[in-house]
Amino acid sequence: MKVLPVLLIQMLTCCSAEKHNLSGKMFTFPEESDTAHVVLSPDQSKSLTAVTMCLRFFSDLVRAQSLFSFATPESSNAFLLYKQANGVYEVDQNDKFVLFRALGENPNQWNSVCVTWNSENGIAQVWVNGKYSARKGINKGKEISGAPSIVLGQEQDTYGGKFDKAQSFVGMVTDIHMWDSVLPSSEILLYMSRIPQKIGGNVINWESLDFTLKEYVILEDQ
Numbered sequence: 001m002k003v004l005p006v007l008l009i010q011m012l013t014c015c016s017a018e019k020h021n022l023s024g025k026m027f028t029f030p031e032e033s034d035t036a037h038v039v040l041s042p043d044q045s046k047s048l049t050a051v052t053m054c055l056r057f058f059s060d061l062v063r064a065q066s067l068f069s070f071a072t073p074e075s076s077n078a079f080l081l082y083k084q085a086n087g088v089y090e091v092d093q094n095d096k097f098v099l100f101r102a103l104g105e106n107p108n109q110w111n112s113v114c115v116t117w118n119s120e121n122g123i124a125q126v127w128v129n130g131k132y133s134a135r136k137g138i139n140k141g142k143e144i145s146g147a148p149s150i151v152l153g154q155e156q157d158t159y160g161g162k163f164d165k166a167q168s169f170v171g172m173v174t175d176i177h178m179w180d181s182v183l184p185s186s187e188i189l190l191y192m193s194r195i196p197q198k199i200g201g202n203v204i205n206w207e208s209l210d211f212t213l214k215e216y217v218i219l220e221d222q
């Protein structure tokens with residue numbers, strides 16, 4: 001029995017990349033703050049020339065809020081999904097941004113959101129609850145490179161920090177996935193219908209997630 005604590009300490013210190021299957025769970029951000037956040041460690045940190053990121057959120061906030069903040073040492077807004085107002089989504093790519101409007105989501109319900117972007121033609125698109133936006137161009141030919149710092153619950157104004165309470169998320173988030181490609185519409189619609197994906201994200205996978213809770217965030221059953 002005396003060996004156990006030693007083993008435990010070794011387990012905690014040796015392998016930071018522990019994966020958790022969070023199926024059926026959610027992150028709850030219970031109050032407005034400039035501290036509460038979740039750090040996600042991606043499965044790969046190679047340069048990205050295409051992206052799909054999907055998540056579900058539940059909130060009653062009417063002010064602007066950050067949904068997904070991906071920074072690199074070069075750009076604090078390397079890839080950001082920011083809800084400016086009801087139905088208005090801002091997508092940032094390497095510090096440029098484009099707005100997608102009229103994508104109304106529902107307060108106090110789970111809303112499914114996906115955003116896609118690819119470098120080849122610069123086209124970005126946002127999907128909300130099965131409805132898709134106009135396709136708009138941003139940073140054609142650019143890529144997302146450098147070690148990612150991925151944060152939920154706050155918006156990074158510097159690499160890994162400088163949070164602003166007025167941009168924080170309050171509510172619940174679940175089912176986050178990120179792929180290094182643009183998923184076909186059929187796959188995005190499966191996600192929106194909550195039909196389990198055949199293939200989870202290969203950059204971030206909710207069913208195999210390496211994450212760290214910081215300050216007042218709770219992991220609980222949905």
Ligand SMILES: *[C@@H]1O[C@H](CO)[C@@H](O)[C@H](O)[C@H]1NC(C)=O
Binds near residue numbers: 022023207208
């Ligand atoms: C995660 O857990 C769910 C529910 O138990 C299961 O259906 C799913 O196959 C698991 N995913 C992985 C990648 O193991």
